[in-house]
Amino acid sequence: MTSKLSILGFAGSLRQGSYNKAILRAALEVVPSDAELEIFDLAGIPLFNQDMENQPAEKLKEFKAAIRAADALLIATPEYNYSMPGVLKNALDSASRPYGDNALDGKPVAIMGASIGMLGTARAQYHLRQSCVFLNMYPLNQPEVMIANAMERFDTQGNLTDEKAKVLIRQLLEGLIAWTRQLQKGRA
């Protein structure tokens, strides 16, 4: 019997009614039984200042420890000005430092996103994938979960109602689990 995988999810938005936080909540509903998903809120991670990188804030220590404890990551990114938001970039930059202490090193990661635009965070996701190269993360290629025209796919409480999107999120999680197990097998 294989053990349960732990997945840490976080969204690159601090907004209370965030669509990207909402798709993480949707992921909680469809996570396969051989994995556990925990959500981490990026609020409170200070702006990265290299002068302070050897005195990390408590919240950053918590974030890095949660990343290290997880087998895999699930990132929900909004798109800001055709890229990932500063909140997400700052969290990744902070978790990657100081040099030699990159908590993201070697982590399998699945990426998804929701935006009110027609491309559903495609451009932000490709920028995020570019950062994954230098961070030495292992992003899952497919399915690509890009939830466009978000205002049509959530109810008034901000919950995802689009059934096709929920199926895609389930497939993304299944893919991430298989990908993570494959990488773990290769490292054993």
Ligand SMILES: Cc1cc2nc3c(=O)[nH]c(=O)nc-3n(C[C@H](O)[C@H](O)[C@H](O)COP(=O)(O)O)c2cc1C
């Ligand atoms: C500064 C800023 C820039 C934005 N740029 C884009 C963009 O390039 N593409 C896009 O599809 N939506 C863009 N949007 C709209 C976001 O998709 C929308 O605000 C979305 O709700 C953000 O994600 P969240 O709901 O998780 O906070 C932008 C919003 C802001 C505030």
